[in-house]
Amino acid sequence: MKYSNTVGIFVCIITALMIYHGCQSGVRNACEECPTTDSLKYWIRYSEGLQVELALCKEECDRLNDENQFYGSMLGEIETVPGGSEILDTLFNKHK
Numbered sequence: 794m795k796y797s798n799t800v801g802i803f804v805c806i807i808t809a810l811m812i813y814h815g816c817q818s819g820v821r822n823a824c825e826e827c828p829t830t831d832s833l834k835y836w837i838r839y840s841e842g843l844q845v846e847l848a849l850c851k852e853e854c855d856r857l858n859d860e861n862q863f864y865g866s867m868l869g870e871i872e873t874v875p876g877g878s879e880i881l882d883t884l885f886n887k888h889k
Contacts, residue, residue, distance in 0.1 A: 871877040 868881065872881055
């Protein structure tokens, strides 16, 4: 087990060095594949914006889930009242 962990660490280090060296030589040769500092800053800002948007979507989803549970409980109680099922059927068919 120790041997496989050591080999894995060396493979990761060698891969990271190869990527780093490739990007550094690419910057010197002005390769278009290597990201510039400005493009990295852009993608960082873009990902931060997406994280904020995702957090807002999660909050809205939680709010809608709570609202759905509230109305589901309310409709369940109406259905158990005598005549409630017929009222709900009538309203459902009217707005269908």
